[in-house]
Amino acid sequence: MNTPVHIPATSCRDTPILKERGQREVFCGLTGIIWLHRKMQDAFFLVVGSRTCAHLLQSAAGVMIFAEPRFGTAILEETDLAGLADANDELDREVGRLLSRRPDIKQLFLVGSCPSEVIKLDLARAAQRLTQIHAPHVRVLNYSGSGIETTFTQGEDACLASMVPVLPGTEARELLLVGALPDVVEDQAVGLLKKMGIGPIRVLPAPRSSDAPGVGPNTVFACLQPFLGDTAAALERRGARMISAPFPFGEEGTTLWLRAIAKEFGVDDATFEAVTAAPRARARTAIANASEHLRGKTIFFMPDSQLEIPLARFLTRECGMEAIEIGQPYIHKGLVGPDLDLIPAGPTISEGQDVDKQLDRVRAARPDLTVCGLGLANPLEAEGLTTKWAIELVFTPVHFYDQAGDLAGLFSRPLRRRALLKLEERA
Numbered sequence: 001m002n003t004p005v006h007i008p009a010t011s012c013r014d015t016p017i018l019k020e021r022g023q024r025e026v027f028c029g030l031t032g033i034i035w036l037h038r039k040m041q042d043a044f045f046l047v048v049g050s051r052t053c054a055h056l057l058q059s060a061a062g063v064m065i066f067a068e069p070r071f072g073t074a075i076l077e078e079t080d081l082a083g084l085a086d087a088n089d090e091l092d093r094e095v096g097r098l099l100s101r102r103p104d105i106k107q108l109f110l111v112g113s114c115p116s117e118v119i120k121l122d123l124a125r126a127a128q129r130l131t132q133i134h135a136p137h138v139r140v141l142n143y144s145g146s147g148i149e150t151t152f153t154q155g156e157d158a159c160l161a162s163m164v165p166v167l168p169g170t171e172a173r174e175l176l177l178v179g180a181l182p183d184v185v186e187d188q189a190v191g192l193l194k195k196m197g198i199g200p201i202r203v204l205p206a207p208r209s210s211d212a213p214g215v216g217p218n219t220v221f222a223c224l225q226p227f228l229g230d231t232a233a234a235l236e237r238r239g240a241r242m243i244s245a246p247f248p249f250g251e252e253g254t255t256l257w258l259r260a261i262a263k264e265f266g267v268d269d270a271t272f273e274a275v276t277a278a279p280r281a282r283a284r285t286a287i288a289n290a291s292e293h294l295r296g297k298t299i300f301f302m303p304d305s306q307l308e309i310p311l312a313r314f315l316t317r318e319c320g321m322e323a324i325e326i327g328q329p330y331i332h333k334g335l336v337g338p339d340l341d342l343i344p345a346g347p348t349i350s351e352g353q354d355v356d357k358q359l360d361r362v363r364a365a366r367p368d369l370t371v372c373g374l375g376l377a378n379p380l381e382a383e384g385l386t387t388k389w390a391i392e393l394v395f396t397p398v399h400f401y402d403q404a405g406d407l408a409g410l411f412s413r414p415l416r417r418r419a420l421l422k423l424e425e426r427a
């Protein structure tokens with residue numbers, strides 16, 4: 001437990017943040033439905049939006065086509081948008097039809113979109129009205145996934161934050177893990193904590209509404225993702241206390257995240273070592289193997305997934321990369337402060353985006369690897385730059401020890417591919 005952590009003398013915590021508020025190139029918060037619907041087995045996400053929103057979901061979630069879907073779109077037609085029809089009546093009818101067809105639905109999320117925002121459809125009031133109609137069988141909640149307001153990972157934050165006010169109260173001292181991870185990764189985390197004797201452990205989101213965790217003054221919670229600022233604030237308003245730590249990416253991040261929780265629960269050093277020594281060693285070996293192509297390479301993060309700062313910490317400290325710029329859609333130091341503390345001062349830290357100016361900085365720096373959204377990757381590749389799609393980092397299991405090597409591999413793959421292409425060109 002006492003493995004020394006190298007803390008840089010001057011870290012990125014104190015680096016002045018370059019704040020940009022220009023045009024940005026990111027997916028909207030509807031994207032979160034793709035992974036949230038897999039975690040919440042009795043929930044349904046009804047996007048109140050346009051055909052564009054329906055297309056986004058359909059193409060992003062193409063894999064779901066053979067399964068019983070747990071999301072859909074209530075299309076706002078032109079008459080709604082022109083204010084000629086009462087969109088609330090149509091919404092009530094649509095929800096009534098859906099719930100009579102699908103008795104398995106226990107939680108229904110009305111998800112706002114750009115069009116519903118533009119016509120100022122009050123989905124909070126609609127959710128209250130529909131809860132009264134369909135209680136106690138179904139609870140109706142609402143949140144916004146609109147591209148006007150949210151980046152793609154903020155959809156999860158908005159969804160979880162909407163659930164917090166209706167979680168039951170409790171006085172129990174419990175650990176709440178917050179964030180939707182693939183089940184296998186969540187099981188690894190819970191398994192490690194339980195081996196240290198930590199518990200009871202609850203998770204948000206729970207797989208079913210009947211398993212919803214309680215929250216109260218004795219709840220301590222740890223976020224699994226760095227984009228859950230609104231959810232953390234909502235939990236704090238219910239009296240819960242956050243355990244602050246670097247995020248569990250890589251061997252070091254995972255160890256420090258576990259260590260902060262272990263400290264909170266009074267786990268002794270010997271127990272911590274006994275539980276973590278073997279997976280830590282495995283993670284170190286896997287990272288060393290996978291990061292061979294990353295050492296000494298430069299990286300530029302454009303703001304997209306909101307994972308940028310913790311990932312930069314992992315890549316610079318554990319994989320030998322050098323960060324030129326670390327851009328995040330927004331910077332919540334209450335969440336990513338412990339990661340910033342560990343990144344030595346040097347890279348530009350930017351918040352928000354002014355895409356043309358940022359592209360100019362990328363072209364000037366010519367980093368070995370640029371992490372960016374899908375829309376920017378192809379033009380940059382055409383200019384001879386190597387890119388990594390940020391969205392893959394959200395769809396791939398990357399947290400905790402057993403995924404640490406895969407996480408490094410996600411970044412080294414495009415560099416290896418580029419090196420192979422160069423060899424072929426020369427041959």
Ligand code: SF4
Pocket residue numbers: 028029030049050052053054056112113114115145146147148
């Ligand atoms: S919410 Fe807005 S950005 Fe997202 S798909 Fe719909 S129209 Fe497009």
